[in-house]
Amino acid sequence: MSPVSRPLSPHLQVYRWQISSTLSILHRLTGVGLSLGAVALVGWLLALAAGQAAYAQFSWVFAGLPGQVFLIGWTLCFCYHLCNGLRHLAWDAGYGFDKKAARNSGIVVVAAASLLTAAFWFVALSRVAA
Amino acid sequence: MSLKSPLGRVLGLGSARAGTEHWLGQRLSAVALVPLTLWFALALLALPALDFYAVSAWIAAPLHAVLLVLLVATLVYHSSLGTQVVAEDYIHAPGLRAVVLVLLRLLHIVLGVAGILAVLLVATRAPL
Numbered sequence: 001m002s003p004v005s006r007p008l009s010p011h012l013q014v015y016r017w018q019i020s021s022t023l024s025i026l027h028r029l030t031g032v033g034l035s036l037g038a039v040a041l042v043g044w045l046l047a048l049a050a051g052q053a054a055y056a057q058f059s060w061v062f063a064g065l066p067g068q069v070f071l072i073g074w075t076l077c078f079c080y081h082l083c084n085g086l087r088h089l090a091w092d093a094g095y096g097f098d099k100k101a102a103r104n105s106g107i108v109v110v111a112a113a114s115l116l117t118a119a120f121w122f123v124a125l126s127r128v129a130a
Numbered sequence: 131m132s133l134k135s136p137l138g139r140v141l142g143l144g145s146a147r148a149g150t151e152h153w154l155g156q157r158l159s160a161v162a163l164v165p166l167t168l169w170f171a172l173a174l175l176a177l178p179a180l181d182f183y184a185v186s187a188w189i190a191a192p193l194h195a196v197l198l199v200l201l202v203a204t205l206v207y208h209s210s211l212g213t214q215v216v217a218e219d220y221i222h223a224p225g226l227r228a229v230v231l232v233l234l235r236l237l238h239i240v241l242g243v244a245g246i247l248a249v250l251l252v253a254t255r256a257p258l
Contacts, residue, residue: 004141028216035209042202042241045248048185049255055182078167085160092157123175 023106027084030077037074075120080113152211159208166201186252195253202245210238 015021047058061067087105090096096105134144173194178184189195213234221227 028212031209031212032216035213038205038209038241041205042245042248045198045202045245045252048182048189049248049251052182055185059180078171082164082167086164089157089160120171120175127175 019106020102023084023109027081027088030081030084033077034074034081037077040070040074072117072121076113076117079116079120080109083109083112083116152214156208156211156215159204159211162200162204163208166197166204169197170201186255187257189249189252190255190257192253195249198249199246202249203242206238206242206245209241210235213238 044058047054062071087096087109090105096102132139138144173188174180177188189198214231217227217230217234221230
């Protein structure tokens with residue numbers, strides 16, 4: 001297809017900040033982040049299949065501070081993408097479309113994702129300490 | 131009979147007549163991933179330890195191996211569809227976009243095959 005030049009719509013910077021558009025782009029960003037997490041998950045499984053030495057090396061990488069930051073980041077991405085994904089599925093089914101409901105569900109999603117991430121790491125770290 | 135003008139047809143205007151399958155696949159895999167990922171997260175928390183022996187023994191249980199294969203397959207499929215849309219939306223140069231789309235698809239196939247094979251290898255390994 002030959003390129004057709006069409007006029008651009010008003011550009012991003014003319015819009016006021018809104019929670020709905022921020023959460024929408026966050027859904028994509030966390031999705032891309034989780035795709036990288038999928039690579040790490042498969043790497044973990046491969047290390048496990050490769051044997052004890054490979055698994056020890058892999059575990060060592062994620063035991064360090066940068067590794068832990070990545071793991072916590074992926075947990076946050078996962079909890080957000082999960083909660084916001086459920087919100088999207090509700091929209092697909094036709095629920096929660098009006099402005100106020102969409103805004104409120106967005107706030108609920110952010111709160112739920114933060115709480116779930118905190119709960120996961122609280123349990124994980126208290127099990128390590130025990 | 132088509133109501134499109136010959137010029138419009140040559141320029142590829144109008145519906146691509148595809149996309150429903152992509153949209154539906156994205157949603158169905160999303161629904162499937164809700165229980166699969168939650169099971170995985172809770173299972174990780176419930177494992178007595180995350181060392182080589184504990185995780186190997188956990189995957190050796192047939193139910194866990196089956197669920198892990200399903201998780202990897204669904205995750206990779208969902209990721210493939212999602213990253214494809216992101217590339218289609220934000221990469222504007224047609225040549226680069228085509229290259230990235232092909233690479234994304236190939237990488238996801240490699241990821242899926244490697245992940246599933248790894249689970250099967252661990253699951254069928256002689257007890258350690």
